Amino acid sequence: MATSNPYSWLTKSLDTIKKAHWYRQVKTIDSLPGSTININGKTLINFASNDYLGLAGDPRLQQAAISAIKKYGTGSTGSRLLTGDRPLHRELENAIASLKQTEDAIVFSSGYLANMGTIPALVGGKDLVLGDEYNHSSLKNGAKLSNATIIDYKHNNMTDLEQKLQENRSKYRRCLITTDTVFSMDGDICPLSELIELSQNYDCMVLVDEAHGTGVMGKNGAGVVEYANCTGKPLIQMGTLSKALGSLGGYIAGDKILIDYLRNRASTWIYTTGLSIPDTASALEAIKIIKNEPERRAKLWQNVAYLKEILKNFKLLPSESAIICLPLKSAEEALKVAEICQNEGILAPAIRPPTVPTSRIRFSVMATHDYEQIKMLEKIVNKIQ
Ligand SMILES: *Cc1c(COP(=O)(O)O)cnc(C)c1O
Numbered sequence: 001m002a003t004s005n006p007y008s009w010l011t012k013s014l015d016t017i018k019k020a021h022w023y024r025q026v027k028t029i030d031s032l033p034g035s036t037i038n039i040n041g042k043t044l045i046n047f048a049s050n051d052y053l054g055l056a057g058d059p060r061l062q063q064a065a066i067s068a069i070k071k072y073g074t075g076s077t078g079s080r081l082l083t084g085d086r087p088l089h090r091e092l093e094n095a096i097a098s099l100k101q102t103e104d105a106i107v108f109s110s111g112y113l114a115n116m117g118t119i120p121a122l123v124g125g126k127d128l129v130l131g132d133e134y135n136h137s138s139l140k141n142g143a144k145l146s147n148a149t150i151i152d153y154k155h156n157n158m159t160d161l162e163q164k165l166q167e168n169r170s171k172y173r174r175c176l177i178t179t180d181t182v183f184s185m186d187g188d189i190c191p192l193s194e195l196i197e198l199s200q201n202y203d204c205m206v207l208v209d210e211a212h213g214t215g216v217m218g219k220n221g222a223g224v225v226e227y228a229n230c231t232g233k234p235l236i237q238m239g240t241l242s243k244a245l246g247s248l249g250g251y252i253a254g255d256k257i258l259i260d261y262l263r264n265r266a267s268t269w270i271y272t273t274g275l276s277i278p279d280t281a282s283a284l285e286a287i288k289i290i291k292n293e294p295e296r297r298a299k300l301w302q303n304v305a306y307l308k309e310i311l312k313n314f315k316l317l318p319s320e321s322a323i324i325c326l327p328l329k330s331a332e333e334a335l336k337v338a339e340i341c342q343n344e345g346i347l348a349p350a351i352r353p354p355t356v357p358t359s360r361i362r363f364s365v366m367a368t369h370d371y372e373q374i375k376m377l378e379k380i381v382n383k384i385q
Helices: 010-019 060-070 087-101 111-121 138-148 158-171 192-201 254-263 276-292 292-312 331-344 372-373 375-385
Strands: 036-039 042-046 104-108 129-134 149-153 175-180 204-207 236-240 250-254 324-325 362-363
Touching: 042 276, 060 276, 087 104, 087 250, 104 111, 104 254, 104 375, 111 138, 111 175, 111 204, 111 236, 111 250, 111 254, 129 158, 129 250, 138 149, 138 175, 138 372, 149 175, 149 324, 175 192, 192 204, 254 292, 292 324, 292 372, 292 375, 331 362, 331 375, 372 375
Parallel strands: 129 149, 129 175, 175 204, 204 236
Antiparallel strands: 036 042, 104 250, 236 250, 324 362
16 A cells, blocks of 8 residues: 655645745854844844843843742742742732732733733633734734634724724624734834723723833833823733843733633633743843833933934834834845845844735844944945945
């Protein structure tokens, strides 16, 4: 009998991906995270990091993790509801609630898991999820897992959202509106006040994903909710510990009753091991630094302004954040420009479909970049004009 290979389709599928210039590979970084990093023995200026405040390599976060490990070990050994809970977890949750000015918070093992657990806990088969079309994968997949009806509205388009609410809201029991606050692959932000007003008119819950807002946006680094003067509004605020906080993990901040409910219903919190000890301790230290060192945020915004100045002859995508995108015609061209950058000692990734509808080079700015490092972008500007 001829043996067929049930895995042969994988090769074909990968070939298709390669032909479309959509193929991806990991780049191994062999150094501390920071404004410069080493890849394949070469030092590159890093415009590809989510570590906006430069905390992932900070000695204080390292020390916090080491001290916590010495006291509690490395793993948390079980679900938070069984043997996985440590005093550090609650300290971190209180610190997040204090930063966000909410009654309480709950930490998950990643931001992705926070969305994948929270959305299905809040809505089900009788309910509606209305999400921005550019939302992060974790919001989209969380909605799918919930069995709710999913309708996407046009990116940041509140007229379209209202129309979809008008047409559909009454057919469903509960409705949840979901949006990134800072759109991770574009750098623009959601019109939060308007969105909250609509949610109140149509009796909807709102989940905002502050992955790229926390630590960065707002006077105290509490995120776009603070930046847009929406502190205290009835929101479900999600975020991650793995971007500006330089650690790993995710959270939901909100009313006490919401958090208590999630501890009882969010399966990605109940049926997974509690956040690891070093991740918990370093995130807690990061929140202290975010509160005590506002000068880091000030430097970040100076750097963002300087980078925009250097790229002023290009038509950039609209951005109010530390993410600046240079749109390009094709995936091929984006890859070419990323290669030019890399040859000039600059790491800035090509972002391509299917992650985004149109290709671009994405620069993310750090507080720990100095002007000389940003000025290096002038060299590439001259080469691609
Ligand atoms: C990174 C990111 C997440 C996932 O967070 P992790 O902690 O990395 O799992 C969720 N939402 C958005 C918008 C993100 O950018």
